[in-house]
Amino acid sequence: MIPASSLAEALGLAAPELILAVSAMLILVGGAFGGRGSSGVASLSAVAALIGAAVAAAWGDQGVAFRGGFIADDMAAFAKAAIYAASAVAVVLGERWLGRAGNAQFEFPVLILIAALGMGMMASAGDLIHLYVGVELHSLALYVLAAFQRDDARSSEAGLKYFVLGALSSGLLLYGASLIYGFAGSVRFDDIARATAALEGEGTGVLFGLVFVICGLAFKVSAAPFHMWTPDVYEGAPLPMVAFFTTAPKMAALVVLARLLYEGFPEAVDQWRQVVLIVALISMAVGAFAGLAQRNLKRLLAYSSISNMGYALLAISAGTAGGIEGLLIFMVLYMVDSLGLFACLIAANRAGRSMENIGDFSGLSRVNMPLAVTVTVLALSIAGIPPMAGFWAKYFFAFQPAIEAGLWGPAAFGLLTGVVAAFYYLRLVKTIWFDPAPGEADVPPLDAKLIAYASAIWAFPVFYVVVSLIEPYAAQAGRSLGLS
Amino acid sequence: MVASIAFYVLAAATLLSGLAVVMSRNPVHSVLFLIAAFFSAAGLFVLLSAEFLAMLLVVVYVGAVAVLFLFVVMMLDVDFAQLREGFAKYLPLGGVIAGLLAIEMIVVSAAVVTRGAASGVRDVPAPAADATNAEVIGRVLYTDFAFLFQAAGMVLLVSMIGAIVLTLRHRPGVRRQNVHDQVNRTRAQGVSVIGAPTGVGIPDDLPQAARTPAE
Numbered sequence: 270m271i272p273a274s275s276l277a278e279a280l281g282l283a284a285p286e287l288i289l290a291v292s293a294m295l296i297l298v299g300g301a302f303g304g305r306g307s308s309g310v311a312s313l314s315a316v317a318a319l320i321g322a323a324v325a326a327a328w329g330d331q332g333v334a335f336r337g338g339f340i341a342d343d344m345a346a347f348a349k350a351a352i353y354a355a356s357a358v359a360v361v362l363g364e365r366w367l368g369r370a371g372n373a374q375f376e377f378p379v380l381i382l383i384a385a386l387g388m389g390m391m392a393s394a395g396d397l398i399h400l401y402v403g404v405e406l407h408s409l410a411l412y413v414l415a416a417f418q419r420d421d422a423r424s425s426e427a428g429l430k431y432f433v434l435g436a437l438s439s440g441l442l443l444y445g446a447s448l449i450y451g452f453a454g455s456v457r458f459d460d461i462a463r464a465t466a467a468l469e470g471e472g473t474g475v476l477f478g479l480v481f482v483i484c485g486l487a488f489k490v491s492a493a494p495f496h497m498w499t500p501d502v503y504e505g506a507p508l509p510m511v512a513f514f515t516t517a518p519k520m521a522a523l524v525v526l527a528r529l530l531y532e533g534f535p536e537a538v539d540q541w542r543q544v545v546l547i548v549a550l551i552s553m554a555v556g557a558f559a560g561l562a563q564r565n566l567k568r569l570l571a572y573s574s575i576s577n578m579g580y581a582l583l584a585i586s587a588g589t590a591g592g593i594e595g596l597l598i599f600m601v602l603y604m605v606d607s608l609g610l611f612a613c614l615i616a617a618n619r620a621g622r623s624m625e626n627i628g629d630f631s632g633l634s635r636v637n638m639p640l641a642v643t644v645t646v647l648a649l650s651i652a653g654i655p656p657m658a659g660f661w662a663k664y665f666f667a668f669q670p671a672i673e674a675g676l677w678g679p680a681a682f683g684l685l686t687g688v689v690a691a692f693y694y695l696r697l698v699k700t701i702w703f704d705p706a707p708g709e710a711d712v713p714p715l716d717a718k719l720i721a722y723a724s725a726i727w728a729f730p731v732f733y734v735v736v737s738l739i740e741p742y743a744a745q746a747g748r749s750l751g752l753s
Numbered sequence: 754m755v756a757s758i759a760f761y762v763l764a765a766a767t768l769l770s771g772l773a774v775v776m777s778r779n780p781v782h783s784v785l786f787l788i789a790a791f792f793s794a795a796g797l798f799v800l801l802s803a804e805f806l807a808m809l810l811v812v813v814y815v816g817a818v819a820v821l822f823l824f825v826v827m828m829l830d831v832d833f834a835q836l837r838e839g840f841a842k843y844l845p846l847g848g849v850i851a852g853l854l855a856i857e858m859i860v861v862s863a864a865v866v867t868r869g870a871a872s873g874v875r876d877v878p879a880p881a882a883d884a885t886n887a888e889v890i891g892r893v894l895y896t897d898f899a900f901l902f903q904a905a906g907m908v909l910l911v912s913m914i915g916a917i918v919l920t921l922r923h924r925p926g927v928r929r930q931n932v933h934d935q936v937n938r939t940r941a942q943g944v945s946v947i948g949a950p951t952g953v954g955i956p957d958d959l960p961q962a963a964r965t966p967a968e
Contacts (some may be wrong), residue, residue: 290907294910335900338898338901376918378919380911380914380915383914386907399900402905405908406908408913409911412915413914413919417918419918452864473864678924
């Protein structure tokens, strides 16, 4: 990695962030003058800005800037492109949903843009300060988004709960970061790696701090045992916001965790692997078993997301370049499935009310055949049933690197919990196809319908093509951390 | 010698006022003790020859944050006695967690004492002897940390947007004072002469404006 020689060059490396920050502020000013009617234009501009930032991230210059704090490499580029794309989909879903709920505000796309900015910072973070500022920037925007339907008591509750527990996790993260800084003498990941190597097994203090940082980030990705906020927040927050919460922020937090572990603690693989593996195993178990008891689909998807975070952490715990590659592709496939399922939830309404419970979906195949097929494809995909995308995501991209790293046991455990979790997805499919329909469903809104169909088509045939296209980039990203 | 005496005095003052923040029954006293703790901590910074940070601590924390706390405490009228009711109930759990944290701190401190913190790290280049604190910070704040500086600005922006999104309401039918309308009001708009016949009164369907003529 070449360090930037001047401020102008450094800012050039941060072009995606600059695009997002400047357009967020422009949209804010434009919206303040345009009033409530300007939310449509604001959302369109936000989508354009996100696409522009994704292009800038994917094809922009690469290097290190701001004294090693900002890294633009292949992994950052891949993660940012995925994060910005998911954010753009969330802007479209949210803008139309809020419009139907009579709460279209121009601040919504601005908040998503700022959240995407923070997540991009996390993906590029090369030191603990950039990591923390990125985490804080995107979390603050997410708290507001969770409480966006402020007249709905459940939404406000979700926002408050998210805020309080998010502040707690930020505290854990900061405590750990201060310990690492105190013992390693630097906040930069490469300096930390040098310092831990010099300590030669005497680095208890550094590892102590690392455990706290892992806990703080596990909170952000809602990995068990730091998951208690997830079902409550997902149940209360507005649907399109939840679709956003389950996708982009998790990608950002996992990527920054991988970078911290791989770049900051390459000598301590055996130590941190235990911690990450324990978190991964508990997440898989909690996500699978607690999900069985859920009747509310938003809570069910919360547990599904918890168990998927377990698989992603399993890929990280491999500690190899293949682990990064697997993590990135797994997260892309998971994000598409998750966005598609939430788009289905947005599309499925009966008498103006969202079908939030599994029972509401009974007989959907007789009421709305295309939507029923879409939900089925996506549910089978996220359950990991071949030949859908989720099967390859889990067994090839998440488990394979772990098995190659000799982690047979955890991978087998993941396989077993995957079978348990498949039950609740299959129950949903059974409800849709074999139960009597209680009544007609509303005509699904166009935007949610199209996004749901697109992700279902992705989940079955299209991803075979796309994955073969993006796999070289993911492999390159995995190698960018200097691992074998 | 003077420095060590100053250190122990200031450290003791910091700890004691910190304890008083938690212990005092009156929340206003708590905030005042918090200010005392900030001042003593600023003194500790001066001892470390970090004068600029010491001044920042006083200006930002005492001048802005603590005064804001004082406002909040006085305006919200929180019943702190009621908040303390669950104290005995949570004491065992809280005691366990406090004990764990204390053990952790002892372990960490022991590690620092035996091996020294930040061993095996290259030395940070010392700033030029004649440069002041503010100068050294200023040199990196807008160059190496320019990105973080702006990002911190975005954090403030997002909290402002959040506060507005979640609390600002445009209620219809709110009567706000409009000076322009008031000044431009003519006699014809404000006054109406109603010929009320004797014994009959004003008709019921008369508009409200006409019923209450301007003074």
